[in-house]
Amino acid sequence: MLDGFLYSHKLxxxxxxxxxxxxxxxxxxxxxxxxLPSVDYGITSLGSAVVAxxxxxxxxEMLDRSPSLTRAFWRESLMQAxxxxxxxxxxxxxxxxxxxxxxxxxxxxxxxxxxLAREQSFxxxxxxVDIADACGISSVHANxxxxxxxxxxxxxxxxxxxxxxxxxxxxxxxxxSGSYLQLKQPAPDRKQAPPSGQGVPEWI
Amino acid sequence: MLDGFLYSHKLxxxxxxxxxxxxxxxxxxxxxxxxLPSVDYGITSLGSAVVAxxxxxxxxEMLDRSPSLTRAFWRESLMQAxxxxxxxxxxxxxxxxxxxxxxxxxxxxxxxxxxLAREQSFxxxxxxVDIADACGISSVHANxxxxxxxxxxxxxxxxxxxxxxxxxxxxxxxxxSGSYLQLKQPAPDRKQAPPSGQGVPEWI
DNA sequence: CGTCTCCTTGAGTTAACTCAACGTACGTGG
DNA sequence: CCACGTACGTTGAGTTAACTCAAGGAGACG
Numbered sequence: 001m002l003d004g005f006l007y008s009h010k011l012x013x014x015x016x017x018x019x020x021x022x023x024x025x026x027x028x029x030x031x032x033x034x035x036l037p038s039v040d041y042g043i044t045s046l047g048s049a050v051v052a053x054x055x056x057x058x059x060x061e062m063l064d065r066s067p068s069l070t071r072a073f074w075r076e077s078l079m080q081a082x083x084x085x086x087x088x089x090x091x092x093x094x095x096x097x098x099x100x101x102x103x104x105x106x107x108x109x110x111x112x113x114x115x116l117a118r119e120q121s122f123x124x125x126x127x128x129v130d131i132a133d134a135c136g137i138s139s140v141h142a143n144x145x146x147x148x149x150x151x152x153x154x155x156x157x158x159x160x161x162x163x164x165x166x167x168x169x170x171x172x173x174x175x176x177s178g179s180y181l182q183l184k185q186p187a188p189d190r191k192q193a194p195p196s197g198q199g200v201p202e203w204i
Numbered sequence: 205m206l207d208g209f210l211y212s213h214k215l216x217x218x219x220x221x222x223x224x225x226x227x228x229x230x231x232x233x234x235x236x237x238x239x240l241p242s243v244d245y246g247i248t249s250l251g252s253a254v255v256a257x258x259x260x261x262x263x264x265e266m267l268d269r270s271p272s273l274t275r276a277f278w279r280e281s282l283m284q285a286x287x288x289x290x291x292x293x294x295x296x297x298x299x300x301x302x303x304x305x306x307x308x309x310x311x312x313x314x315x316x317x318x319x320l321a322r323e324q325s326f327x328x329x330x331x332x333v334d335i336a337d338a339c340g341i342s343s344v345h346a347n348x349x350x351x352x353x354x355x356x357x358x359x360x361x362x363x364x365x366x367x368x369x370x371x372x373x374x375x376x377x378x379x380x381s382g383s384y385l386q387l388k389q390p391a392p393d394r395k396q397a398p399p400s401g402q403g404v405p406e407w408i
Numbered sequence: 409c410g411t412c413t414c415c416t417t418g419a420g421t422t423a424a425c426t427c428a429a430c431g432t433a434c435g436t437g438g
Numbered sequence: 439c440c441a442c443g444t445a446c447g448t449t450g451a452g453t454t455a456a457c458t459c460a461a462g463g464a465g466a467c468g
Contacts, residue, residue, distance in 0.1 A: 010289070012297035013379045020292045035279040036286060040383045064271050074278050075239040081285035082240060084292055085214070088224045091295035092340030093216035096424070127446065136296030138425055143448065159433095175217045179244045300456070331414065342457055347416065363465095 001027050004049025005125045009133070010041045019134035021083060022107060022126075026114045031077045034059065046125035079182065086180045091136045094175060096145050099135040101174030104155065108164055109178050121163040149173075205231050208253025209329045213337070214245045223338035225287060226311060226330075230318045235281045238263065250329035283386065290384045295340045298379060300349050303339040305378030308359065312368055313382050325367040353377075 006023040020041060023029045029043055034056055063070045083106070090102050107124075111117035126134075132142035149155050154170050156163040164170055171177075210227040224245060227233045233247055238260055267274045287310070294306050311328075315321035330338075336346035353359050358374045360367040368374055375381075 010293040012293050013302070016297040018293040018296040020289055032282045032285060035275060036282050036386050038383055038386055040381070041289065067268050067271075067274075070271075070274055070278075071239060074274075074281070077278070077285065078236045078240050078281060081236060081281065081288060084285060084288035085224055085245070087292045088288055088295060089214040089216050089222040091292060092222040092337075093220040098217070129446080133296075139446095140426080140448085141424055144424095147448085177244070179242055182240050182242055333414080343414095344416090344458080345456055348456095351416085 002050040005046040008043045017133045082180045105176040124162040206254040209250040221337045286384045300341045309380040328366040
């Protein structure tokens with residue numbers, strides 16, 4: 001993924017949509033299909049996006065030649081798994097306010113890592129319906145919770161743009177600790193602002 | 205994992221436990237730690253279990269020498285990710301009855317694959333509290349839903365043993381399609397019984 | 409015989425849902 | 439330029455699924 005915003009989604013009971021993850025530039029949206037051929041979810045773009053396609057054959061050939069590249073791609077898929085692991089907890093044991101705050105925290109860090117969230121502000125192409133479907137709540141309820149976040153002066157959120165006003169409060173509301181994102185340096189809840197420099201991962 | 209029953213869990217808001225997956229014999233419970241060192245969850249055994257430990261150093265050395273083994277282990281970690289992917293949907297967009305039914309369906313198939321659920325019956329060491337924590341509901345509610353499943357004559361569930369009485373009905377209630385488990389032959393919802401023979405995976 | 413763990417039940421409460429309507433902005437075509 | 443449709447956000451009101459608290463049973467075990 002080179003530019004834009006994607007999400008993957010599954011359908012429950014035929015019509016109830018669950019957004020299962022967001023993808024930002026730098027992510028590989030369907031790395032799992034490399035070895036798990038049967039696909040039971042969809043990927044949709046929010047607005048226009050730029051994506052690159054790599055054939056499985058070419059990728060496999062490349063990986064067969066390079067154990068270190070294999071490690072890097074494998075690790076990438078483990079990262080995706082860690083995010084789902086956290087989402088299970090988010091959806092299972094947090095209330096609506098915490099769920100939305102948590103998703104916002106995750107997106108902030110991931111966009112910052114991609115260099116797309118300078119000064120705690122980033123463009124947010126999803127609608128409130130999308131947020132609701134990501135958090136497993138109704139869109140009406142999502143709307144009310146977002147208004148609550150605004151009234152708490154924790155975020156500004158107008159016309160497809162989000163600005164975090166109080167990172168610490170947002171992380172507290174969302175019960176968020178970025179450890180599952182395996183960021184090396186940041187310790188995202190240690191200081192007021194999340195990291196703005198994007199550390200070069202040392203695992204390569 | 206050689207024998208028994210494990211689960212992994214995370215804590216939300218300090219005290220609310222979410223069980224994030226079950227592990228049955230044949231699974232590798234913490235394969236992700238091979239390349240994601242920071243661990244933010246726990247693994248617990250339900251009753252006694254037999255597990256084997258393999259040092260990361262030895263495993264890495266082995267994988268460096270064998271691309272096909274690497275693929276197999278990578279694929280194993282992708283399977284875990286696919287299960288979490290499904291759980292996100294389960295927790296986000298299904299009601300309590302469907303969540304429990306879905307988890308039961310998944311366990312049935314996975315145990316059957318491990319040869320531990322002959323005749324749609326298997327030992328189930330978790331308490332109703334554990335089921336509740338896996339499904340993101342309260343234990344009181346879990347109890348009432350389980351009673352409902354019994355009254356519907358879909359499952360028998362007494363003293364740590366589960367027997368599926370009506371697989372088709374259970375799968376329907378749980379909105380379950382086993383496709384995310386990537387089973388080759390079964391098409392688990394095409395016939396009354398889930399597959400009893402465990403096909404040799406062809407991806408190796 | 410007491411204690412512990414787990415299951416069960418009742419009753420009141422609450423978070424979140426559904427339905428329905430209305431506002432606003434934006435684009436499009438007459 | 440205005441009428442219209444559409445998409446999205448917002449609000450109100452009634453409903454429901456699930457929760458919490460609290461108590462009571464059943465079995466296992468020393």
